[in-house]
Amino acid sequence: MTVVLNQSFTGISIGAVLLLIALGLTLTFGQMGVINMAHGEFIMAGAYTTYVLQKSISSAGLSLLVALPLAFLVAGAMGALLEWLLIRRLYTRPLDTLLVTWGVSLMLQQLARDVFGAPNVQTAAPDLLTGNISAGGVTFANNRLFILGLALLCVLGLTLVLRFTPLGRRIRAVVQNRDLAEVSGIATGRVDRVTFFIGSGLAGVAGVALTLVGPIGPTMGTNYIVDAFLVVVVGGIGQLRGAVITAFALGVLQSVLEYSTTVSVAKVGVLVAIVAFLQWRPQGLYTLRTRSLA
Amino acid sequence: MKTITERLRVPGAFLLGAVLLLGIAPVALSDFRLSLLAKYLCYAIVAVGVSLAWGRGGLMVLGQGVFFGLGGYAMAMHLKLADAADTGEKIPDFMQLYGTSDALPWWWKPFANPAFALAMTVLLPMAVAALVGFLVFRRRVKGAYFAILSQALAAALSIWLIGQQATTGGTNGLTDIQGFFGYSLDDPVNQRMVYFVIAAVLLLLMALARQLFVSRYGELLVAVRDSEERVRFLGYDPANVKLVAYVVAAGMAGLAGALFVPAVGIISPALIGIVPSIGFVIGAAVGGRASLVGAVLGAIAVAWAQSTLSDEFPAAWTYLQGLLFVLAVGFLPGGLASLGTVLRRRRTPATPKEEKVVVMAGEAA
Numbered sequence: 001m002t003v004v005l006n007q008s009f010t011g012i013s014i015g016a017v018l019l020l021i022a023l024g025l026t027l028t029f030g031q032m033g034v035i036n037m038a039h040g041e042f043i044m045a046g047a048y049t050t051y052v053l054q055k056s057i058s059s060a061g062l063s064l065l066v067a068l069p070l071a072f073l074v075a076g077a078m079g080a081l082l083e084w085l086l087i088r089r090l091y092t093r094p095l096d097t098l099l100v101t102w103g104v105s106l107m108l109q110q111l112a113r114d115v116f117g118a119p120n121v122q123t124a125a126p127d128l129l130t131g132n133i134s135a136g137g138v139t140f141a142n143n144r145l146f147i148l149g150l151a152l153l154c155v156l157g158l159t160l161v162l163r164f165t166p167l168g169r170r171i172r173a174v175v176q177n178r179d180l181a182e183v184s185g186i187a188t189g190r191v192d193r194v195t196f197f198i199g200s201g202l203a204g205v206a207g208v209a210l211t212l213v214g215p216i217g218p219t220m221g222t223n224y225i226v227d228a229f230l231v232v233v234v235g236g237i238g239q240l241r242g243a244v245i246t247a248f249a250l251g252v253l254q255s256v257l258e259y260s261t262t263v264s265v266a267k268v269g270v271l272v273a274i275v276a277f278l279q280w281r282p283q284g285l286y287t288l289r290t291r292s293l294a
Numbered sequence: 295m296k297t298i299t300e301r302l303r304v305p306g307a308f309l310l311g312a313v314l315l316l317g318i319a320p321v322a323l324s325d326f327r328l329s330l331l332a333k334y335l336c337y338a339i340v341a342v343g344v345s346l347a348w349g350r351g352g353l354m355v356l357g358q359g360v361f362f363g364l365g366g367y368a369m370a371m372h373l374k375l376a377d378a379a380d381t382g383e384k385i386p387d388f389m390q391l392y393g394t395s396d397a398l399p400w401w402w403k404p405f406a407n408p409a410f411a412l413a414m415t416v417l418l419p420m421a422v423a424a425l426v427g428f429l430v431f432r433r434r435v436k437g438a439y440f441a442i443l444s445q446a447l448a449a450a451l452s453i454w455l456i457g458q459q460a461t462t463g464g465t466n467g468l469t470d471i472q473g474f475f476g477y478s479l480d481d482p483v484n485q486r487m488v489y490f491v492i493a494a495v496l497l498l499l500m501a502l503a504r505q506l507f508v509s510r511y512g513e514l515l516v517a518v519r520d521s522e523e524r525v526r527f528l529g530y531d532p533a534n535v536k537l538v539a540y541v542v543a544a545g546m547a548g549l550a551g552a553l554f555v556p557a558v559g560i561i562s563p564a565l566i567g568i569v570p571s572i573g574f575v576i577g578a579a580v581g582g583r584a585s586l587v588g589a590v591l592g593a594i595a596v597a598w599a600q601s602t603l604s605d606e607f608p609a610a611w612t613y614l615q616g617l618l619f620v621l622a623v624g625f626l627p628g629g630l631a632s633l634g635t636v637l638r639r640r641r642t643p644a645t646p647k648e649e650k651v652v653v654m655a656g657e658a659a
Contacts, residue, residue: 029438033438035438035441035442086620086624089624090624093627094437094438095354095437095438095441096623096624096627098354098356098438098441099572099575099576099579099619099623100619100620100623100624102572102576102619103615103616103617103618103619103620103623104616104620105616106612106615106616106619107612107613107616107617109612110609110612110613110616113609114609222568222569226442226445226446226449226568229442229445229446230442230443230446233439233442233443262457263453263457264453264454264456264457264458265454265457267449267450267453267454268450268451268453268454271446271447271450274443274446275426275429275430275443278429278430278433278435278439278443279429279433282433282434282435282439
């Protein structure tokens with residue numbers, strides 16, 4: 001029984017990391033249809049923000065708290081800049097954005113290498129987040145619990161913004177029917193940029209969280225990016241709950257398979273499960289009902 | 295009516311390419327440069343398939359590394375077994391290092407047969423592509439979804455290979471390949487022979503792809519790319535049309551991988567994962583995805599730049615590479631092959647712009 005509980009907690013914490021990374025993508029990929037390969041580098045930007053902050057603020061706890069909003073702004077600004085420079089010209093060619101942003105991601109990785117050096121760096125975790133909590137024979141690592149809480153907080157925040165603010169209403173309107181939104185007087189171009197800002201900013205927040213569980217390096221983003229895209233593909237376009245359910249389901253599946261086989265076999269198993277799932281629901285778990293043929 | 299010059303253009307260009315690749319290059323280039331060119335030509339063979347599936351069919355094939363790898367590993371497994379047999383060993387050298395038993399794994403055994411291994415280099419990738427393509431296209435998974443799935447496939451295969459060190463060589467891959475069907479690869483003469491084989495295969499596949507492009511099937515493929523729904527309403531099944539392009543492209547990538555092994559002497563997970571898989575597409579994108587010659591030249595040029603410039607200026611090359619992708623794909627979607635057309639259109643602004651026809655619902659013509 002404890003084994004099952006321990007494994008499910010491992011799975012849930014893998015899922016929380018996935019969710020945090022995929023959350024930004026549900027906006028930029030899910031809602032806007034843009035495949036932004038540089039999303040992984042926005043994660044990296046968030047992680048390096050934490051690293052730089054820790055050099056000036058010696059208290060690990062305080063620097064982490066400052067890093068969260070700052071990384072959101074840094075990564076968000078990078079995202080908005082990317083949208084303004086390149087992506088807005090490519091909305092009619094969504095697949096080409098993939099290659100263009102791949103080029104951008106190559107440049108950003110090299111930039112990180114030139115600025116911070118090629119080897120990975122580490123940040124110190126606050127004391128509060130280094131220990132464990134044991135309850136009923138199950139050990140919960142504090143940093144994992146923190147990431148889980150952060151992921152859920154981000155989901156909650158994003159849901160509130162999308163559902164109850166004028167901005168959220170405009171974002172949803174543009175997603176559901178761009179032309180109708182435009183003739184209703186919504187500046188769709190500006191909404192796109194703000195959506196991209198939020199989505200990229202969430203990647204920055206994910207980057208801060210990742211400093212707690214792994215090293216910071218120029219290529220750290222590429223390790224997570226494909227998994228995060230898969231979460232959005234399986235979760236379905238335009239719905240946050242799809243991404244939430246999928247992230248945790250994939251996380252638990254991964255940890256169960258890892259327990260019974262090996263890491264590499266588990267990865268392949270997850271992919272097979274995804275292809276099988278798409279046989280059943282090709283548009284993902286939740287879909288926006290439209291009458292378009294595409 | 296076509297004029298004589300128009301009729302002769304394609305065979306003429308083909309002949310020119312053949313003379314360049316088979317006649318001039320082997321004479322003009324040193325052994326070292328020729329073996330590098332052989333490597334680039336392998337990437338060009340993949341680009342032929344990419345041009346078919348992506349340029350003509352609109353399928354964003356981001357997982358060509360899978361098929362390149364399957365072909366490469368099938369070939370390398372046979373060559374490793376042949377090397378082992380030459381030295382009187384029962385199992386390849388890396389298995390003695392990492393392996394737990396002296397017995398050959400059952401799925402290695404058939405690869406001792408050269409005919410089986412050669413057939414597998416093409417048939418195995420095609421079978422995998424057929425299975426994946428059937429499942430994916432039948433359920434109308436397309437566009438970005440397909441791109442990400444094929445990318446995940448490349449990631450999964452390379453991760454799996456890394457995990458199975460005892461039977462696949464793990465991160466190192468299959469290295470140190472000595473012979474190629476009885477010919478020692480140390481001998482420069484045999485390296486030249488491998489080059490000729492690769493160049494001939496490239497020319498052959500280009501001719502094949504060109505015939506596919508101009509065939510009725512090629513027309514149908516472009517139609518599916520541009521308006522899948524209309525093709526469906528006309529009574530065709532777009533899933534089958536796409537499946538054929540995907541499977542043929544996979545076969546070409548497999549063959550390229552198989553030829554890559556004797557040319558370079560190694561196949562490893564790092565050569566088939568996400569990054570090289572995007573590399574296969576990028577070359578075609580820079581040169582011109584829908585133009586066969588553009589895709590092939592683009593693949594050769596990017597591979598050449600990669601190995602030449604990345605040695606001398608590693609940092610500057612990465613920036614340049616990123617910038618090249620951004621500019622070529624973002625602002626020149628037809629690739630460098632379309633540069634002439636674009637410039638010509640700039641110079642003569644009098645020609646009417648191509649209007650994109652959008653049929654709105656309820657719009658009676």
